[in-house]
Amino acid sequence: MADTTTAPASGRVILRRPAQPSPRPAPTSEYARAYMLRIARQLAERNAARRAARRADLRAKAFELVAADRIGGAR
Known part of the structure; x- marks a missing residue:
């Protein structure tokens, strides 16, 4: 992983931090599952x-057929 400097090169103290400070909060498989x-x-x-x-x-449709049958059978 590449490092980046956070202090000028002329100073005595050089703090190094990862170029990619935080990984994904959950694995890719969890994203796919969700x-x-x-x-x-x-x-x-x-x-x-x-x-x-x-x-x-x-x-x-059933109600219509039943109603039509009742109307037709009442003659």
């Missing part, structure tokens, strides 16, 4: 919304 969990959560929410809309549509 990303995949977020994507999976979004997909699950979207699929749940689609299933709910499909159920509501099918329920409405």
Whole structure:
């Protein structure tokens, strides 16, 4: 790792610090895991919304068919 000086070269004391002072706060695998969990959560929410809309549509069609059958059978 390269060092950078924090004091002028003419002085007696030279403090050395790493050029890259802090590493990532978490390993890359943790970032990838968090990303995949977020994507999976979004997909699950979207699929749940689609299933709910499909159920509501099918329920409405069933009610229409039952109502049409009752109206047609009452003659």
